[in-house]
Amino acid sequence: MKLTGTYRCPAPRARVYAALIDPVVLQRCIEGAEQLVRTAGDEYDVRMRIGIGAVKGVFSGTVRLADMQAPEAFTLHVEGKGAPGFVSGSARIRLDDAEPGTAITCDADGQVGGVLAAVGSRLVDAAGRRMMDRFFERLGREFDPPTTS
Amino acid sequence: MSTTTGEKIGYVGRAMKRVEDPRLVKGIATYVDDLRLPGMLHAVFVRSPHAHARVKRIRTDAARAAGGVVGVFTGAEVNAQCGTIPCASSFPDLKSPKHTVLAGDRAYFVGHPVAVVVAATPYAAADAAELVDVDYEPLPVVTDPEKALEAGSPLTHPDLGTNAAFTWNLTGGDIDAAFAKADRVIRQRMYHQRLTPMPIEPRGCVASYQPGEGTLTLWTSTQIPHLIRTLLPGMIGIAENKLRVVAPEVGGGFGAKLNLYAEEALCSHLAMRLGAPVKWIEGRRENAAATIHGRDQVGDYEVAVSKDGRILGLRNRTIADLGSYLQLLTPAIPTLTGLVVTGAYKIPAVRMDVVGVYTNKMSTDAYRGAGRPEATYLIERLVDLVAAELGLDPVEVRRRNFPAPEEFPFNTATGLTFDSGNYEGALRKAQQLARWDELVARRTSRRRAGALFGIGVSTYVEICAMGPSKAMAAGGWEWGCVRIEISGKVTVITGVTPHGQGQETTFAQIVADRLGVPIEDIVVLHGDTSVAHYGRDTYGSRGTAVCGSAIVMCVDRILEKARRLAAALLDARPEQVEFADGAFAVKGSGGKRLGWTELAGEAYIAKNLPRGFEPGLEASAFFEPENFTFPFGTHICAVEVNRDTGDVTIVQYVAVDDCGNQINPLLVEGQVQGGIAHSIGQALFERTVYDEHGQLLTGEFMDYPMPRAEDIPDYVLGSTVTPSPVNPLGVKGVGEAGTIGATPAIANAVMDALRPLGVTHLDLPLAPEKLWRAIRQGHKE
Amino acid sequence: MSTAPFNYTRPKTLDEALALLTAHGGNAKLLAGGHSLIPAMKLRLAQPKMLLDITRLEALRRIEERDGRLVIGALATHAEIAANRTVASRCPLLAEVAASIGDLQVRNRGTIGGSIVHADPAADWPAAILALDAELEIAGRMRRRMEAAGDFFMDIFETSVEPDEILCEIRVPVPAGPGAYVKTAQKASGFALCGVAAVVDAKARRVRVAVTGVAAVPYRATGVEEALAGKPLTAETIAAAARHAAADITPLGDIHASAEYRAHLAEVNTTLALQRAAAR
Known part of the structure; x- marks a missing residue:
């Protein structure tokens, strides 16, 4: 499974980079992350x-940041396993100045195994894309101006 | 010498419904999963989600502590006690990994069992299986058998030092001379896709140990209870004569149950170890991942031809994807391809080189047709390519290369002797049934109207009645027994294990005719090694030809003994006694007749037997076939391909099969129908898909398309009858013919439909998207 | 192939079902036809702690015409819809879609509500629901609300139905214009590789075209609709408009059909659906 996406974030590159490698922010941005x-x-x-429709599973594993070139790029390695199978993958994340804000390009290559692969292959790409979209959507919200209430 | 009244009563040759059918249709047959034994435990396997991984650690404590769990076992705890899974084929340089019942320190394919949980209920076992925590370290995966042979490829089994399991070649005639004098050489690379057999009933077994007697009974959904009884004792440490293997009703085999599997051996071991019956029922996903697959050969094929279309030689290199382990017949399948690679043609020179390759996938093995569909497909595609290249009619090319009827028995360059045949006759009859001239005219008019209309022909020959013992690893004879019971009822016991082939019916037809008894008085028993003492079971379309012949021998022996008994009771000499309509009488006397009830009564009560006459009225026999049989036929298919979507519609399908004499034409037709259905799947949509990580993506019926009723056109089926001279019934076998003859007919039809677009060859399956792309490409050019 | 342990209860009323749903939070699943849920449970991909069997809530399985709307209860099975006379006369497109779903056993058990809320991106119903401008009545403990079909499907397997809500009815304005559903089925599962529902409103010279199976979320092919707005439906106008059938979406690709082929099927099936609808 290969996924590519480009996202925009309304903040300068250095701030976006800092957020992306901040475990607290990562946990907020990864949907379903209960613990980091x-x-x-x-x-x-x-x-x-992780829940997609009726399919739900708890995965435990590791997240590793590598090849870090602040504030331009880094690689995110993820491995997890759970009852429905395993997921593993890596994503190269590149940040470019894009006035106003930052353009983020994400090239991800992932693999799923076990029951998920055997019965869910048609959905894996779509589900992966959804998770990626959600991640960057949440990241973008990190930089929303604070709302006054 | 056989005295028969067959022609008079005439069950043989009659289209009769199967006696098996009512229990199947009513849902009252007994399958393995219907068995309930007191104290029975249930096994669930934990399987690798990785195609290749080091098994670093298996934590079983949580599973062991779960409710209802009796035991959790890993390879470390059972492999030493269970021996290795047997492979019946051997080659001089065959390299084989040690195939233990559970994974040791490595898992080699997705679905590889790494642990087993045994619990009081299947639910408790499944719940606990989720708690078994296996720590895997993923390793490089081998999925492409061709790349697997390149230097530097990761290795499926590093300890073997290579991915090549074996090389094998077959040569006949002077291949170099054939290519040297050829007017034309036609080359094509072809890939014969991997298929999943998918019997509707998955595998399953119940093993039960009786400690007092020290005997083990294994009920298992198998085609080969006798071969299991031969092979299993050495694995689990029990004497052959303390093991009983029973195949209850089996819901489809297709070769997938022609194996001794790890689960059967392990459940047997656990039943002995735990002192309680152990049941395991395979799930569909397990079946897709861990029951053998079929086909999966890729090769570069070339034929040398003269300009009038005579095939002078056939050369090829085939790479067979074996998967990760050798199952019972894994390496033998591509060699079967080699034996019939010359098809129905007089090809004087042949050379075939096969390399068997290990990959991180489930093993391939015998799947309906087993090697012959691959051979038939490649030669039948090649013949069409020859015709196209030379501008000849593909039917005419076939005709020019057939051996004539008077040339039989015909010796092939591959070393076989075809027993009997009239290939031209079957072809002619198929063309008649297809209304050939009208069909060709229809193609012309449909093409003129812009349609993609194609006609495909396949003239096949295959190998059945396996087989002469010298050619079979575990003997190819068959055993049967016929007993006239004291009541006069007749019990037939067969060493083959029918599971859909209908021999409870056909063997009764044979015996009823020869003994002159009503068919209702006959019961045919099979599939239990304590009932059918000897047998080599059901595969290779062998049941009727080989065991039917053993049963004929039994009947002859009974008739001979009964004649002696009747003569004594009638105060006559045996040669004065004649047998007609199920009774013996003195010739021309018009006097007293002795039927089976009287004779059986005398034979068992034994008050009036002549001195020295052995009581009882039964006979058993082993039949040793002198040769295989070689059924043949012609299939004709017409298709129309949708230009916009690539969808294929079969508009006409005609098959003429010659399986020698037919005991029951209805069952012959049923076998052919089912076989063609399998072929439609293979030709048009079925394929087993592993991704580049070795993940199985066709693990359920959601993703593995089986042919369904809606995919099956109205067939026009016919037959010719060329009896086999190598068995007393003159039968050949028909269980696999449809899967062998039909796939190339369909493929040739689709390729013919695309020919006007300049498309010459596409690999199977000819699924819509592939055709759509080819059509689009064709339009562009 | 056995499920993880779960509890089961059969609420007698919608209110009871809603109360239980709220009480169990995310741990409960509604059981209607069970044709997606039960397989997922048997594979242990879904492990709800509590199944609320709503199959006996008769009020939710009625099919009737009410106030210019064909009202279909969420628990109506595909087979019931396929065979219903009111459906046949007032909105035959629904019957056509129902009859194209899965196989007979699936149609006898599977429900329209279950299918829609499950929101499989390859399910058949969403195309019809969108093309017919249906509205969906959704009940929560505190309120009932109506949702337009266009706002209902949010993402892959995700709808606007909240975890504590139940879809009650699907309402379709009738009489609906002539429609047609053209589907290319995935060979193994019978789900749509591409299903296109088209509805023609001849008077208003307006068409509705909706596509399922092609993208992660079923969608209205607005490009097609706009290209045909106000125009007569001829082979040429239809063919030209159908080229927009997969515009502005990201088609799905898998082992059964590439993204490119799915997008192509969207065009082919849109053409056929519009031609058939226009001819009815």
Whole structure:
């Protein structure tokens, strides 16, 4: 499964980069991430609850940041396993100045295994895209101006 | 010598419904899953989600602690006690990995069992299986068998040092001379896709150990209870004569159940180890992932031809994707392809080189047709390509290369002797049934109207009645027994294990005619090694030809003994006694007649037997076939391809099959119908898909398309009858003919439809998108 | 192939069902036809703690005409809709779609509401629901609300029905204009690789075209609709308009059909659906 997407974020590149490698922000942006605990320098244990329709599963695994070139690019490696199977993949994330804000390009390559692959192959791409879209949508909201109430 | 009254009563040759049908139609047959034994435990397997991984650690404590769980076992706890899964084929340089019942420190394919949970209920076992935590380290995956042979490829089994399991070649005639003198050489690369057999009943077994007697009974959904009884004892440490194997009703096999599988061996071991019956029922997804697959050969094929269309030689290199392990016949399948690669033609020179390759997938093995569909497809495609290249009529090219009826028995360059045949006769009859001239005219007019209309022909020959023991790893004979019971009823016991072939009916037809008894008085027993003591079981379209012949031998022996008994009771000499209509009488006397009831009564009560006459009235026999049989036929298919979508509609389908004498034409037709249905699937849409990571993407009926009623056109079926000289019934076998003859007819028809667009060859399956792309490409050019 | 443990209860009224749904939070699933849920449970991809069997809520399975609307209860089965006389006379497109779903067993058990709320991107109903400008009545504990079909399908397997709500009815304005549904089925599953529903309003010279199976979310092919607005329906205008059938969407691709082929099928099936609808 290969996914590519380009997103825009209404903030300068350095701030977006900082947010993207901040575990607190990552946890907020990864839908279903219940836990993100640093285990080594750039490695985190993660627990995610993923639900697509009636299909729900809890995955536990690791998130690792690599090849970091602040504030331009880094690679995100994700591995997780759960009852429905396993997921693994990596995404190269590139940030470019795009006035106003930042353009983010994400090239992801992922694999699913187990029951998910055997019965859900037709949905994996669409589900992966949805998760990617949601991630960057949430990231964008991190930079929304604070609302006054 | 056989005295028969067959012609008079005439069950044989009559289209009769199967005696098996009512219990199947009513849903009252007994399958493995219907068995309930006191104290029975249930096994659920934990399987690898990775195509290739190191098994670093298996944590079973949570599963062991779960409610209802009796035990959780990993490879470390059972592999040493269970031996290895047998493969019956051997080659001089065959490299084989150690095939243990559970994965050891590596998992080699998606679905590879790594642990088993045994619990009081199937639900508890499934719940606990989820708690087994396996730590895998993914390893490089081998999925493409051609790349697997390149230097530097990752290895499926690093300990073997290569992905090549074996190389095998077959040569006949002077191949170099054939190509040297050829007017034309036609080359084509072809891929014969992997298929999943998908019997409607998945596998399953119940193993039960009786500690007092020290005996084990294994009920299993299999085609081969006898071969399992031969092979399993050495694996699990039990004497052959303390093992009983029973195949209850089997809901489809198609070769997928022609194997001894890890689950059967392990459940047997666990029943002995735990002292309780253990049941395992395979799920559909398990069946798709961990029951053998079929086909999966790719090759570069070339034929040398003279300009008048005579085929001088056939050369090819075939790569067979074996999957990760050798199952029972895995390496033998591509060699079967080699044996019939010359098809129904007089091809004087042949060379075939096969490389069997290990990949991180489920094993391939015998799937209905087993090697012959691959051969038939490639030669029949090649003949069409030859015709196209030379501007000849494909039917005429076939005709020019047939051996004539008087040339039989015909020796092929591949070393076979075709027993009997009239290929021209079957072709002619098929053309008549298809109204050939009208069909060709229809193609012309439909093409003129802009339609993509094609006609495909396949003239096939295949190998059945497996087989002479010298050619079969575990013997190719068959055993039967016929017993006249004390009541006069007749019990027939067969060493083959029918599971849809209908021999409860056909064997009764044969015996009823020869003994002159009503067919209702006959019961045919099979599939239980304590009832049918010997047998080599059902595969390779062998049941009727090989075991039917054994049963004829039994009947002859009974008739001979009964004649002696009747003579004694009638105060005559045996040669004075004649047998007619189920009774013995002194010739021309018009006097007392002794039927089976009287004779059986005398034979068992044994008060009036002549001195030295052995009581009882039964006979058993082993039949050893002197040769295989070689059924043949012609299939003609006409299709129309939708230009916008690539959808294929079969507009006409005609098949003429010659399987020798027919015991029951209705069952012959049923076998052909089902076989063609399988072919429609293979030709048009079926394929097993692994992705580049070795993940199985066709793991359910949601993604693996089986042919359905709506896909099946009205067939016009006919037959010719060329009896086989190699068995007393003159039969050949028909269980696989449809899967062998039909796929190339359909493929040739679709290719013919696309010919006006300049398309010459596409690999199977000819699914709509592939055709749409070819049509679009054709339009562009 | 056995499910994880779960509890089961059969509420007698819609209010009871809604109360239970709220009480169990995200742990409960509604059981109607069960044709998507049960397989997912058997594969253990879905492990709800509680199944609320709503199949006996008779009020939710009625099919009737009310105030210029054909009202179809969410629990009506595909087979019931396919065979219903009111449907046949007032909105035959629905019967055509119903008859194209799965196989006989699926149609006998599967329900329109279950299918729509499950929102499989390859399900048949969404195309018809969108093309017919249907409205959906959704009940929550505190309120009932109507949702336009166009606002209902949010994402792959996601609709605007909240976890504590129940879809009650599908309402279609009738008489509906002539319509047609043209589907290319995925060979194994019978789901739509591409299903196109077209409805023609001859008087207003307006068409509605909706496509399922092609994108992650079923959609109205507005490009096609606009290209035909006010125009007579001829082979030429239809063919020209159908080229917009997959414009502005990202088609799905899988082992059964590439994104490109799906987009192509959208055009082919749109053409056929419009031709058939126009001829009816």
